[in-house]
Amino acid sequence: xxxxxxxxxxxxxxxxxxxxxxxxxxxxxxxxxxxxxxxxxxxxxxxxxxxxxxxxxxxxxxxxxxxxxxxxxxxxxxxxxxxxxxxxxxxxxxxxxxxxxxxxxxxxxxxxxxxxxxxxxxxxxxxxxxxxxxxxxxxxxxxxxxxxxxxxxxxxxxxxxxxxxxxxxxxxxxxxxxxxxxxxxxxxxxxxxxxxxxxxxxxxxxxxxxxxx
Amino acid sequence: xxxxxxxxxxxxxxxxxxxxxxxxxxxxxxxxxxxxxxxxxxxxxxxxxxxxxxxxxxxxxxxxxxxxxxxxxxxxxxxxxxxxxxxxxxxxxxxxxxxxxxxxxxxxxxxxxxxxxxxxxxxxxxxxxxxxxxxxxxxxxxxxxxxxxxxxxxxxxxxxxxxxxxxxxxxxxxxxxxxxxxxxxxxxxxxxxxxxxxxxxxxxxxxxxxxxx
DNA sequence: TTTACTTTCAAACAAGTGTTTGATACAGTT
DNA sequence: AACTGTATCAAACACTTGTTTGAAAGTAAA
Numbered sequence: 001x002x003x004x005x006x007x008x009x010x011x012x013x014x015x016x017x018x019x020x021x022x023x024x025x026x027x028x029x030x031x032x033x034x035x036x037x038x039x040x041x042x043x044x045x046x047x048x049x050x051x052x053x054x055x056x057x058x059x060x061x062x063x064x065x066x067x068x069x070x071x072x073x074x075x076x077x078x079x080x081x082x083x084x085x086x087x088x089x090x091x092x093x094x095x096x097x098x099x100x101x102x103x104x105x106x107x108x109x110x111x112x113x114x115x116x117x118x119x120x121x122x123x124x125x126x127x128x129x130x131x132x133x134x135x136x137x138x139x140x141x142x143x144x145x146x147x148x149x150x151x152x153x154x155x156x157x158x159x160x161x162x163x164x165x166x167x168x169x170x171x172x173x174x175x176x177x178x179x180x181x182x183x184x185x186x187x188x189x190x191x192x193x194x195x196x197x198x199x200x201x202x203x204x205x206x207x208x209x210x211x212x213x
Numbered sequence: 214x215x216x217x218x219x220x221x222x223x224x225x226x227x228x229x230x231x232x233x234x235x236x237x238x239x240x241x242x243x244x245x246x247x248x249x250x251x252x253x254x255x256x257x258x259x260x261x262x263x264x265x266x267x268x269x270x271x272x273x274x275x276x277x278x279x280x281x282x283x284x285x286x287x288x289x290x291x292x293x294x295x296x297x298x299x300x301x302x303x304x305x306x307x308x309x310x311x312x313x314x315x316x317x318x319x320x321x322x323x324x325x326x327x328x329x330x331x332x333x334x335x336x337x338x339x340x341x342x343x344x345x346x347x348x349x350x351x352x353x354x355x356x357x358x359x360x361x362x363x364x365x366x367x368x369x370x371x372x373x374x375x376x377x378x379x380x381x382x383x384x385x386x387x388x389x390x391x392x393x394x395x396x397x398x399x400x401x402x403x404x405x406x407x408x409x410x411x412x413x414x415x416x417x418x419x420x421x422x423x424x425x426x
Numbered sequence: 427t428t429t430a431c432t433t434t435c436a437a438a439c440a441a442g443t444g445t446t447t448g449a450t451a452c453a454g455t456t
Numbered sequence: 457a458a459c460t461g462t463a464t465c466a467a468a469c470a471c472t473t474g475t476t477t478g479a480a481a482g483t484a485a486a
């Protein structure tokens with residue numbers, strides 16, 4: 001890396017402000033619900049800035065996507081010196097923190113969650129760059145735990161079972177808030193959730209290995 | 214019920230056509246994405262008909278919601294003469310059929326799924342009339358399986374784990390289609406999914422009972 | 427048929443959308 | 457200082473949105 005990364009022209013600064021604002025707004029509203037004007041207001045830029053710098057609202061969304069946090073998490077886990085079961089536990093804790101922590105929850109994850117319900121052209125990018133590698137990562141990790149006797153389709157369903165549990169807490173947050181108004185996603189609660197998902201899933205996986213083995 | 218339910222005035226017929234069209238359109242687009250004009254086109258009614266009969270677009274959505282299928286499913290399960298574990302298996306199969314079957318998949322479920330990602334005032338109604346009873350139902354069923362030694366919070370997380378797995382296949386359908394283009398939710402596939410979720414979850418629950426007991 | 431009421435309809439309305447425009451201000455180079 | 461390409465801006469554009477309007481058509485009782 002060069003030292004010059006810190007020096008930005010005025011143009012680059014507005015670009016960066018727009019991207020930050022876009023991530024914020026797109027994570028709170030659906031793509032349709034988010035307005036260019038609100039993004040520009042938040043970025044303190046002119047309405048025309050989006051089209052000037054990114055061509056269109058869609059182009060802005062495409063550039064606002066950034067999965068570095070997610071890939072870093074996987075890389076760290078792969079190189080960790082621990083047995084597969086513990087690595088699953090570590091991964092789920094980190095993943096749920098990224099998904100739920102109100103402090104530094106990844107706006108990327110929120111945007112991804114929205115794309116599922118109401119896909120835009122950006123979903124193709126999200127799937128190929130983020131979700132596909134993520135599923136492959138967890139699939140390999142589970143394979144280490146479960147051995148070679150379990151079929152590919154059944155293993156995949158275990159991956160789905162785990163991500164399904166994880167995503168539930170993000171997707172259904174509006175519902176859970178109404179069911180249990182006291183619920184807060186603080187660090188302690190997130191840890192407890194991750195622990196539950198890990199224990200629950202490890203049992204489910206073992207049962208599968210036993211049945212097939 | 215009177216026999217007259219079959220005889221409908223012209224006004225009642227347009228009302229019914231609008232409700233049908235609304236369920237269709239709201240299940241395919243988000244509330245914001247769905248347009249009154251498209252609904253009216255599908256219902257072969259004038260644009261003003263929505264506001265005349267239902268007051269507003271929101272009013273139409275509120276009246277279009279109908280959870281009878283969901284409550285019937287629960288009632289049938291409660292009165293079934295079978296042990297809790299088998300009733301869980303039966304419930305999950307029926308529930309997944311309702312959720313996924315492309316033939317007669319409940320548009321209601323699709324609408325509910327959309328509401329999670331982008332809540333409208335209708336979500337309050339959905340939560341209190343459909344989701345809360347559903348969670349309570351599954352909670353009681355799990356309690357029968359797990360006994361009284363497991364805490365309330367942990368049991369609730371099991372409910373979440375199960376619904377999380379179920380909803381995953383509906384929520385992430387756009388993603389799964391891209392990951393595995395061959396995937397089709399036919400009757401056989403849905404049965405296999407329901408079986409997997411049941412086995413996976415029963416193992417998770419048992420592990421919890423063992424730990425706490 | 428006349429009367430009173432309900433329902434439909436084309437048209438318009440006000441507000442909001444993403445995008446474009448042409449002028450203006452600003453940089454860096456010669 | 458003059459020139460040049462870049463970036464910003466207020467304003468307008470073309471279009472869609474949910475909703476309203478006032479007249480026309482339909483319906484049913486008197």
